[in-house]
Amino acid sequence: MAYETLLVDSAEGVTTITLNRPDKLNAFTTTMLGEMTLALDAAEKDDAIRAILITGTGRGFCAGQDLGDRKVISDDIDLGASLEERYNPLVKRLRALPKPIICAVNGVAAGAGANFALCCDIVLAAESASFIQAFARIGLVPDCGGTWLLPRLVGHARAMALALTAEKLDAKRAAEWGLIWKVIPDAELMTEATALARQLATQPTRALGLTKLALQASSTHSLDSQLDIERDAQREAGRTEDYREGVAAFREKRVPVFKGR
Numbered sequence: 320m321a322y323e324t325l326l327v328d329s330a331e332g333v334t335t336i337t338l339n340r341p342d343k344l345n346a347f348t349t350t351m352l353g354e355m356t357l358a359l360d361a362a363e364k365d366d367a368i369r370a371i372l373i374t375g376t377g378r379g380f381c382a383g384q385d386l387g388d389r390k391v392i393s394d395d396i397d398l399g400a401s402l403e404e405r406y407n408p409l410v411k412r413l414r415a416l417p418k419p420i421i422c423a424v425n426g427v428a429a430g431a432g433a434n435f436a437l438c439c440d441i442v443l444a445a446e447s448a449s450f451i452q453a454f455a456r457i458g459l460v461p462d463c464g465g466t467w468l469l470p471r472l473v474g475h476a477r478a479m480a481l482a483l484t485a486e487k488l489d490a491k492r493a494a495e496w497g498l499i500w501k502v503i504p505d506a507e508l509m510t511e512a513t514a515l516a517r518q519l520a521t522q523p524t525r526a527l528g529l530t531k532l533a534l535q536a537s538s539t540h541s542l543d544s545q546l547d548i549e550r551d552a553q554r555e556a557g558r559t560e561d562y563r564e565g566v567a568a569f570r571e572k573r574v575p576v577f578k579g580r
């Protein structure tokens with residue numbers, strides 16, 4: 320399908336979704352949010368797709384909500400409704416989708432754009448990329464899960480200062496603080512992110528999906544209930560073809576060939 324605001328390409332088990340409004344630093348529009356949902360739907364439904372890679376074109380990753388849209392300051396504005404209808408379902412979608420989602424942050428990630436990136440499972444960033452909780456600069460509150468994610472990723476003190484000052488955090492420090500997984504030299508970002516996504520696409524997809532969901536659940540569960548989640552996930556993983564293949568390959572001293580089922 321043809322998208323207006325995204326480039327979507329699938330190869331070697333990976334769907335790559337590229338935000339494509341470079342003149343606006345890939346700021347989110349209603350169309351882009353809708354198209355992102357469609358692209359994620361298609362990637363989820365296709366059994367041949369076993370990992371998703373998200374990035375942006377141009378010098379920015381995503382500058383958050385498009386502030387040029389007349390509707391964002393109309394008299395009867397209800398930004399809560401905008402979150403409820405468009406942003407929050409997208410965040411929940413990224414978190415619940417049972418396939419690994421890698422984000423390659425190619426440039427500045429601001430506002431909802433920063434937190435959208437942080438909702439992905441593994442975040443790589445170019446050396447020149449940065450993260451800005453830009454909300455306070457325009458009189459808003461961090462959204463797209465920022466108030467939940469930030470303290471869990473970097474601790475209360477850093478989360479609070481990032482949100483209240485809206486200071487730019489460069490990629491190197493973001494990695495040092497544990498906000499993201501790795502910093503990559505700009506010229507190598509897409510090669511490395513694509514290689515990682517393709518490698519994950521050869522892995523036992525159902526186990527990876529269950530792992531992702533179990534780790535996410537841990538922030539709101541006790542050890543007891545987390546042990547229950549692990550039990551149920553392991554029961555399901557233990558019934559996959561990939562588990563049998565993994566054990567067979569180990570016994571036969573060969574590299575496993577996982578099929579994602």
Ligand code: LHQ
Nearest residue numbers: 342343344346382383384385386387398401429430431453
């Ligand atoms: C933009 C944007 C942008 C439109 C750069 N929109 N054009 C809010 C409301 C509704 C519901 C849900 O949630 C939200 C959450 C949010 O996301 S609020 C936060 C919105 N984002 C921001 O406040 C960030 C605004 N952008 C910036 O502060 C800067 O552009 C950053 C720091 C990201 C980058 O600065 P520079 O590298 O100096 O680039 P620039 O400012 O020159 O931007 C380049 C172009 O992109 C420029 O267009 P122009 O036609 O003048 O060349 C900007 O107007 C445009 N642009 N962000 N969000």
